[in-house]
Amino acid sequence: MGSSMQLKRLICPPAPVVIDVEGLSKWYGPYQVLHGIDLRVVQGERIVLCGTSGSGKSTLIRCLNRLEPAQQGRIQVLGADVSASPTHCRAALREVGMVFQGFNLFPHLTVLQNCVLAPVAVRGMPRDSAQDQAMALLKKVGIDQHWKKYPSQLSGGQQQRVAIARALCMAPKIMLFDEPTSALDPEAVGEVLDVMVMLAESGMTLLCVTHEMGFARQVAGRVLFLDGGRIIEDQPPEAFFTAPQTPRAQAFLAQVLG
Amino acid sequence: MFESLGLLSLGAGGWGGALLAGAGVTMALALACVPLGLPLGLLVALCSKSPNATVRAMAALFSICFRGLPELLTLLIVYYGIQIALQKFQAYWGGSAEFSINAFVAAVIAFSLVLAAFSSEVWLGALKTVARGQYEGAQALGLSRRQTFFKVVLPQVMRVALPGLSNNWLSLLKDTALVSTISLVDLMRQTSLAVNATKEPMLFYLAACCLYLLLSSISGFCIAQLEKHYGQGRERAS
């Protein structure tokens, strides 16, 4: 290691590991969905997970924030052991935000109320500051003029942007996306991806399960390809898209891009 | 025939005032059962979804029991049962006083149990309509289970449960007529007293029926307001 490297190491310390997964295995009944997954994510990384349906990619990120319990393996998120009992990792999981395929907005609350609920109830933020923060974030995703509306009055793309803003209101350190554009009309996909690109460029740690390869190419620092519950490719996007190493990945790309 | 209508007047010599007072007692009794019966019904519904088999069995037993027994029998069992239980309890401790229980209280307990049993079916159906994604969205935001239930799930459940609960309420209003048997002076009892005094059963029992219909209509109006409140944010089905 040259002295310039050592100097660089001193000036810019390596980014901390925010997610550390070791030997993660999960079964649904007798059916094994994840086989001994190992994964390390450092702060600021943008990771896209792709693969055929049933490959376990959604299950993997849902295990990261304990939406699905894992039977085997160790998952550490922001230093806390997520595979342990929920009470111990609750504080850490507050720093993880998630955006769902089905948006999961609360239908009985307005857009603003949706965004303000968690900061007030969970972080104890005073309502005014929470509202100001929410309006700022809604403006960032381009939807502030609809703050008074109910989710049912918004289009799919608008609802998903609200969902992103809602997650961001909790000031998370990691954002998980579970096929955020799969339920949207093709025209709406673009508006949501733009927001996600903006988020990525601001330095947020992102893990995104998606079929949108254009997004992956543009934003991802790493692409993980899953098949049959295993990560069989883990490469930077240019390498993955131009020269996939495994035949399954090649077949997948041929199908998706061809 | 029309001079007998004068017996319904609100002034002196007329029984109108007494009937309205009875209607007031009926309404008060029914209203008193709501804050006990509905939450208990919700609890029973939640218990019947519990992963614990004993808890589920207890909820099922409660439901079968209080939905299957005639309301009159439930009322009498609660009324006499509590008195006897209190007697035995204090006899055990050496007391010898006569115990009687307030008929209103006994009626509220009995009808609340019945309301809980019937409304638990409605609550259960409504809970099923809340999508799993709502729980996941709340969990992802860091809301505790208690916060999720009260701030996210319950408001949505109320909207769906209201029609069924309003049916439960209307049945409750009619069931309260039974308290005339434990000498609580509700609308029904007041009517019987009027009949005994004036020997005009046709007139007064018809009037009583009409008053019950009136109470139902008023209820219908109030419930429509509630439905509007809980229906916020949803498109009206045309």
Added chain:
Amino acid sequence: MTAGERFAEWFGLELFQRYGAQLLDGLLLTLQLVALSSSVGMVLGVLLALGRTSRWRSLQYGCRAYVYFFRGSPLLAQLFLIYYGLGSFHGFWRDLGLWGWFGDPWFCALLAFTLNTAAYQAEIFRGGLLSVPRAHYEAATALGLNRTTTFFKVTMPQVLIVTVGPLGNELILIIKASAIVSLVTLLDLMGVAKLAFSRTFDFQVYVWVALVYLLVVECVRRGVNRLDRRLTQHLRPTDE
């Protein structure tokens, strides 16, 4: 006291010796009341449902008013209205030779229950009638079936499938409501229970009677479930 006598006392067997036969008679009376009123009420209910969907305005409104009145007021009030109210017109009934009917609590109870359940069943059948798609009527006409045949062979079978569940519920409600007739001096199951309690102040009477009601209601519920499943067999996917 011997062990046997203790057991008998705890079990209320002495109670059974004194009141057992009467309780059985009471149960039979209850079942008779329920069977008669629900069956006559069903016929009346179907007629009312047809009346509500008829084309004559006055008939429609008449049926609606009937249903509104009998569903909106308590059965107890209706029972008293008929027994004490109609029963007060002695002269009138005597002239018609019908006093034997309207002075008799059994007949009055039967009448009140029949009229009441007819209103509830009318709503159930109305829902059933509305569930038959219009296309079926059109098909029947196209096939040349007359109205009576259409009604009995096309409409009613489909209506019955939809209404079995709610009718079963209504039957259970009638069984439970039958306890009210004890308040007009009829010795049904509830009536005998009250009598026995007032004589012995033994709370066990109510407990045993409660168990009998629960048993009857459970049996009816299970019977209706099985009937419902038999009738909707053709709607379920077959296991090939």
